[in-house]
Amino acid sequence: MKLSIVIPTLNSERTLGECLDAIRAQDVPRSSYEIVIADAGSSDSTLEIARVAGVDIIVPNPLKTGEAGKTAGIKAASGDVIALVDSDNILPDPSWISRLLAPFSDPEVVASEPISYTVRAQDPSLTRYFALLGMNDPLCLFTRNYDRTCGITGRWTGLDIPSEDCGNWLKLRLSGTSIPTIGANGFVFRRSLLEGSGWDPYLFDIDILYDRIRRDGSVCVAKVKTGIVHLYCARLGDFARKQRRRIRDFLFFAQEKQRTYPWNSQRRSGIALFCLSAATVLPFAVQMLIGMARRPSIAWLYHVPVCEMTAWIYATGYLSKLFGRRQAPADRSQWQK
Numbered sequence: 001m002k003l004s005i006v007i008p009t010l011n012s013e014r015t016l017g018e019c020l021d022a023i024r025a026q027d028v029p030r031s032s033y034e035i036v037i038a039d040a041g042s043s044d045s046t047l048e049i050a051r052v053a054g055v056d057i058i059v060p061n062p063l064k065t066g067e068a069g070k071t072a073g074i075k076a077a078s079g080d081v082i083a084l085v086d087s088d089n090i091l092p093d094p095s096w097i098s099r100l101l102a103p104f105s106d107p108e109v110v111a112s113e114p115i116s117y118t119v120r121a122q123d124p125s126l127t128r129y130f131a132l133l134g135m136n137d138p139l140c141l142f143t144r145n146y147d148r149t150c151g152i153t154g155r156w157t158g159l160d161i162p163s164e165d166c167g168n169w170l171k172l173r174l175s176g177t178s179i180p181t182i183g184a185n186g187f188v189f190r191r192s193l194l195e196g197s198g199w200d201p202y203l204f205d206i207d208i209l210y211d212r213i214r215r216d217g218s219v220c221v222a223k224v225k226t227g228i229v230h231l232y233c234a235r236l237g238d239f240a241r242k243q244r245r246r247i248r249d250f251l252f253f254a255q256e257k258q259r260t261y262p263w264n265s266q267r268r269s270g271i272a273l274f275c276l277s278a279a280t281v282l283p284f285a286v287q288m289l290i291g292m293a294r295r296p297s298i299a300w301l302y303h304v305p306v307c308e309m310t311a312w313i314y315a316t317g318y319l320s321k322l323f324g325r326r327q328a329p330a331d332r333s334q335w336q337k
Contacts, residue, residue, distance in 0.1 A: 001101065003033035003188075004079030008061060008069025010040035012087035013049060015231050020053040022091040028098055033083075038073035040064045046087075065249065067202040074194070074203065083188045084205065090229035091186075092118040100188045103169050103222035111189035111209070111221045112169065113182055115156050116149040118227035119297075124234040129299040129306070132291060136232050137246070138307045139314070140181065141287070142277070143270035147180040147223075151295040152287050156223060168225050174209065175218040179261070181206050182221060186228040198260070202253070210261045236302075240309055247317035278311035 005023060009016060023035060034056040039047060041064070050058055059076045061069040066086070074082055081104065083097070091097070103109045117131035130136055134150035141150065144158025157180040164171040174182075183205020197211040212219045233239040253259050277283035281304060288303040 001032075001081055001104065002079040003028075003081045003083060003097065003101065004074070004077030005033055005035045005083045005085055006038065006070060006073035006077060007035065007085050007087055008038050008040065008066045008073065009042060009046050009050070009087045010061075010064065010069075011042045011044045012046045013042075013044040015088040015090075016046055016049050017053070018090055019085065019087050020049070020055070022096075023085070024053065025094050026091065026097045027094045033097070034077065034079060036073045036077045038069035038071075038076070040069060063201055065202065067204055070203040070205075071200050074191075074199075080191050081188060082191055083186070084184065086185060086230070088231040089185055090118075090231070092120075092227055092229055096186075096226060096228070099168060099224050099226050100186070103166070103171070103224065104190070106166075106171070106220070106222075108220040109171065109222050110193045110212070110219055111182070111187065112224050113147070113188065113221065114186050114226050114228045115170070115223040116227040117185075118229045120229060123229070123231065125299045126233050126235060126239065126302055127231055128297060129302040130232045131230065132295050132297060132299060133303070136230070137243075138303070138310055139271070139274050142274040143267045145181055145267075147182045151300075152291045154294065163223075166222075170223040170225075172221045172223060173218050174221060175213055179206065179210060179213065182209060185230050204253075204259060204261070207260045214260075236305060236309065239306060240313065243310055243313045244317070247314055251317060274307075275311065275315075278308055281308070284308070 007019065020035070036057040036059070037050050037055050038059050038061040040061040047058065057076050059072050061072045070084055081101070083100070100112045100114070103112045117134060119128050119131040132151040133141070134148035134156070135141065135146040140146040141152065147157055149156045159178050159180055161178070161180065162173050187205055193208055193212060196215055197208040199208055209219055209221070233242065284304045284307045288300050291300040291303065
C-alpha cells in the first residue's frame with residue numbers, strides 16, 4: 001500500500017516546518033509514503049522549508065484555494081491511498097500514520113479519519129478552544145453536524161450514525177443525507193473513492209463521500225481513536241477572516257453548482273436556534289459553562305465571542321447575496337497561515 005500525503009500550501013512558513021517534522025517522525029518506513037505539496041504561489045519561505053525537509057513533489061496550484069490544491073496534489077501523487085493533511089496540521093504521535101492505515105485491512109473501509117482534535121498546552125488559548133469544541137464552526141454544534149469529539153456534548157457527532165467498535169477505531173456505515181462533515185484535517189482514503197466524483201478542479205472532501213453514497217447507497221468509514229493538532233487560529237481576527245472566507249467561498253461554489261453535498265438539508269431548526277441564541281447570548285454562556293465543567297480550561301471563554309462573530313459574519317454574508325452582491329471566492333493574495 002503506497003501512501004501519498006497531500007499538503008496544500010500558501011504562505012505557510014509559520015506552521016509547515018512543524019507539520020513536516022511530525023510526518024518525518026512517523027514509525028513507518030520513509031519509502032512507504034511520499035509527500036506532495038501543492039503551492040498556491042507562496043511569497044514567504046514555504047517552498048524553501050519544503051525542499052529542506054525533503055518533500056518529494058512540489059506542484060503549482062494556480063486556482064489558489066485549498067480545495068484546488070488538493071486536486072493538484074492528488075493529480076501529481078502516485079499512491080493508491082491519499083492522506084489530506086493541511087499545512088497547519090501536526091500529527092500528534094509517531095504511530096499516527098500506522099493507526100490511520102490499520103482500518104484499510106477491512107476491504108469495506110474506503111476512508112479513515114481521527115475522532116478528535118488534540119489539545120496541546122503550548123498552543124494559544126483560541127487554538128485550544130477549537131480543539132476542545134471539536135469543530136471550527138460553532139454553527140455545526142447547533143445543526144449537530146460535526147465529526148470530532150466535542151467537549152460540550154461528549155460525542156464525536158450529533159447525528160445518529162450506525163457504528164461498530166473495532167477496538168482502535170469505529171466502523172461507520174454512512175447512508176442517505178445524514179452524513180457528518182467528514183473529510184478534512186487528516187482525512188485518509190483509497191484513491192478509488194474518487195471514481196465517479198467531480199473532484200477536478202476543486203476537491204470538496206464531504207462531496208466525494210456523498211457522491212459515492214449516491215452511487216452505491218452507503219459507504220464505510222473508520223473513525224480512528226486518535227487525534228490531530230489543528231493550528232486553526234491564534235487570534236480572533238484570524239478567525240473572523242477565515243469565517244468571511246468560509247461564507248464567501250460557500251455562497252460562490254453553491255451558486256456555481258459545484259457542490260453536491262445537500263447542505264440545504266441541514267437542520268433549519270438548529271440554524272434558527274443559533275440565530276436566537278446570538279440574540280440572547282444566554283445559550284452560548286450555558287454551553288461555555290458546560291464545556292468548562294467537562295473539560296476545564298480558560299480557553300472556553302472564547303465560546304461566546306466566537307459564536308457571536310460567526311452569527312454576524314454569516315448574516316452579513318447572506319444579506320449581501322440577497323441584495324445582489326456578486327459572489328466570488330475570497331481573495332487569497334495576502335493569505336498567511
